[in-house]
Amino acid sequence: MVRTAVIGLGRAAAEIHLPACRMLPEIEVVAGCDPDEARRMALARQFGLPAVYADPVEMLAREQPELVIVGVPPAHHSRMAQLALEHGAHVLCEKPFVGSLDEADCLIETAMQQRRLLAVNNQYRYMDIYRQTKAKLLEGVYGPLFYVQAWQQMFHPPSVEQTLWRRALPRYTLFEFGTHPLDLICHFFDALPLAVNAIASPARAGDGADVLVQMTLYFPDERYAVLSLNRVSHAPERYLEMRLDCERASLRLSYGGVARAGLSLNRTQDGYRPDLRFSLVKGGEARAESGGRSARIAAARRPPLAQATARHLIALLPEMQQPQPSLARARWAREILRIVFAGYESAARRQVVMLAPDA
DSSP states (O other): OEEEEEEOOSHHIIIIIHHHHHTOTTEEEEEEEOSOHHHHHHHHHHHTOSOEESOHHHHHHHHOOSEEEEOSOGGGHHHHHHHHHHTTOEEEEOSSOOSSHHHHHHHHHHHHHHTOOEEEOOGGGGSHHHHHHHHHHHHTTTOOEEEEEEEEEOBOOGGGOOSHHHHTOSSOSTTTTTHHHHHHHHHHHTSOOSEEEEEEEOTTOSSOOOOEEEEEEEETTTEEEEEEEESBOOSOOEEEEEEEEESSOEEEEEESOEEEEEEEEEEETTEEEEEEEEEEESSEEEEEEETTEEEEEEEESSOOHHHHHHHHHHHHHHHHTSSSOOOHHHHHHHHHHHHHHHHHHHHHHTSOEEOOOOO
């Protein structure tokens, strides 16, 4: 069993990290750490944690975990991950990775020197709706993918945010949430963009945060993606919707609950075809649409964040056994972060930003 410790016992630990560890017999959670005593005691009781600490240095020295999950606010990701690596632990860091590319490079260098794994928990790709869609794309079932749309709509400006550290983020939407859809877009294309063009606006929120984000991404081989994040919409909430246009089908991926019932007439080469559709799932759904017909690819009956994180952990375990674990996952996370920062740069300069490979 892999001795595992969790730094940060907030909502992510309670709803994602600790439930994910509980699903895996290969993982033994030996300790947790948080400065909030009430939070430490509450999660110790809820999950039966053998030991809890206020000081991460003390926890790392005393418990000597093999794996550390970093779930503190993003401003502290770099310091906590650095501490864990220096104490000889592999690290799974919650997204967003860190606050700068320099911090990412420093952590990757430390992981290399320590011969330890470093990864970021962009776990959406391990959810069934995205995992099975990727498998279909690799099989060539729908033909080549050439265009992706991803969007979020909800009324959730910082003024209604209950989590204090998240409410204070000036880079609120693209930095804190955007790494998820950006990771998926690049994962589906199996490529990184060549350039981005973005706007990031506070709209009428009045607090300066980027509650409206519109980004166009230019990929090799004349492929494109458009990302739209709207945190000041009064329309029905859509947590994350995606449309993947392939040569022979259009795929619709909905995450965050789906309740649909309807009859529509769809135009085909032979006229119009009726399409009766019913969906009721709490987690999400992926469908393939072509020729006036719609077929389900995958569905999640309940929110799948913990299960997806468990799958991510399972994927990491064999890599942790290598004498020199690959840092490809950390380098990929750095590139996703670079896209985020390029988006903010594009918005500030009001022009396209090229993303030539780093020297």
